[in-house]
Amino acid sequence: MADTGSRTLRLLSLMQSRRHWSGAELAARLGVSVRTLRRDVERLREIGYPVEAQPGVDGGYRLARGAVLPPLVLDDDEAVALTVGLQSAAQSAVAGMGEASLRALTKVVQVLPARLRRRADALRAVTTTAAWATGPTVDPGVLTTVAHACRDTERLTFGYTDSAGVHSDRLVEPVALVALGRRWYLVAYDTARGAWRSFRLDRLADPTTTGVRFAPRQLPAEDAEAFVRAGMGPRGRWYAVEVRIAAPAGPVRERIGAWATVEDDGEHACRIRMAADDLSWPALAIGVVGAECTVVSRPELRDLLGEWGRRFSRAAEDAAPTAGMPAAT
Structure with missing residues (x-):
């Protein structure tokens, strides 16, 4: 890479993507010699990023904590x-x-x-965030600790309480975090049990990195998400739904953009796609839009909307006028 500035930015991006790099790996990724890499590392240090160098067979480089964010990017x-x-x-x-x-x-x-x-x-x-969805929450500190362990291929210990309320201590080799619906899952190899497991993060306590790195094993599934879904069983059924909305994508995206993927489907229509473990959530999202719609998939959602429609119709028909107020005409 001939452009020194571009190469420095590339080096910074690589070091942020993983906790530890060997000098040979970094040099190979940048297409430069180890000597040129040392000069690039010094350049990063000069602009405020404390890059640590570790000698020895397992040595290399890592971006240390406490670096000052570049003032032209963020104050x-x-x-x-x-x-x-x-x-x-x-x-x-x-x-x-x-x-x-x-x-x-x-x-x-x-x-x-x-x-x-x-x-x-x-x-x-001291901040409380109101959310539409209900369910278990995960402390951001737990998320970031586990995410760092996954990224750095570092063994992790934590306490875990399973669905039956049984507590155990775990030592695992974490591979990936998966977000499904309203929950986070950790996919990891449990060293004591000699098997792959998925752990709900809201049931996980006091995650601690051990400082011991590991060579990633082959996951027995297409990817981490597929592994989590497979382990859910019949009680963890998942629904992927698609609905055509008779309204432009822009306004629909403003109403439910955080809930679903919204794509144009002509000038005055769009399609929304979302996955949920409870069809009440896509039904609620459709109701929030306030426009005519057609369920493309799944049939279960169509049935649920029909049931809700009949229930709401009965409620409207049976509602008595409020005292002192005329009945609607």
Whole structure:
């Protein structure tokens, strides 16, 4: 890569994507010699990123905590606002928002100075976010700790309470975080049980990294999401729904963009797609839009809307006029 500035940015991006890199790996990814890599690392240090060098067979480079965010990118107040916002968004598991927010949060927290982390934690501690969806919540600190362990291929310990209320201590090799519906799952290899497992993060306590790295194993599924879905069984049935809405995509996206994927389907229509473990959520989203619609899939959603429609019609017919108010005509 001939452009030194571009190569430096590429080096920074690589170091933010993984906790530890060997010098040979980094040099190969950048297409430069190890000597040129050392100069590029020094350049990063000069602009405020504390890159640590570790000698020895297992040595290499890593981006240390406490780096100052470049002032032309974010000032202190913006950095705090971004961190708090990402922590809130990371707890939303709809339309891919949670996963994208968590990836961004992992990068920001890695280089956020301690004084700004304290400000962000204090603000988050006294802030309550109202949400449409109900269900178990996950502490952002748990999310980021587990995400770092997955990214750095570092063994992780935690306490876990299963669906039967039985508590156990686990030592695992974490591979991926999966957001499904309103829940987060960790996919990991349980070293004591010698088997792959998925863990709900709202049932996980005190995750702690061990500092011991591992070589990733082959996951017995197409990907982490498929592994989690397969382990849900009949009680964890998942619905992928598609509905055509007789309204432009723009207004529909403003109403339910965080719940579903909204795509144009002609000048005056659009299609929404979403996945849910409870069909009440897509039914509610359709009702919020307030426009004519056609259920493309699934039949179960069509049946549910029919049931709701009949129930609401009966409620409207049976409603008595409020005292002192004329009946509707």
